[in-house]
Amino acid sequence: EAGVVQSPRYKIIEKKQPVAFWCNPISGHNTLYWYLQNLGQGPELLIRYENEEAVDDSQLPKDRFSAERLKGVDSTLKIQPAELGDSAVYLCASSLGLRTSGGPSTDTQYFGPGTRLTVL
């Protein structure tokens, strides 16, 4: 089974330029996550989608970051304009999605390889 696919794997741009990252989740996974990971730190969640709906974008810097998941499958994360401090690895993850069980529930996330962004 194919895992989460991300492209490009690496991107180098100059500051103030726009950049976009693409993610294709695991087939059948309804939930999609975008994370940012700085060097030596753990991933930080930016936005979570349930199908095509952004159910939680509270951590997304909306002045320059945007994301979309138009058909509830692939997703794109965009930065415009990029700043030096945006240099990081951008990770996409997916999971099965909402469960109907009444008790505590969880949803294992599967990560892609990430896109390493360098802003010069």
Next chain:
Amino acid sequence: LAKTTQPISMDSYEGQEVNITCSHNNIATNDYITWYQQFPSQGPRFIIQGYKTKVTNEVASLFIPADRKSSTLSLPRVSLSDTAVYYCLVAGRYSSASKIIFGSGTRLSIRP
């Protein structure tokens, strides 16, 4: 906020058992504990998940005491390929984005 605390780094030798502990004093009733492994230039990879007591799979065991304020990932007979960063994540299915916090992880180094 269920902030997690882990040792920054640990060293061990091949064939040894390694235990990495994570503290999560503010864990909520609906939170699960999940451990991930991350190699350089790769995304985190799921290792094991649990809610309470002990969970075991083919690669690790997870021990969670009754108060659930901490958890211990146990890696039996480690090899050089277990050198990686290990993250403890405490979150529930409906956790908000601000609560899904990986922390800085534990950098595990295995020596021959």
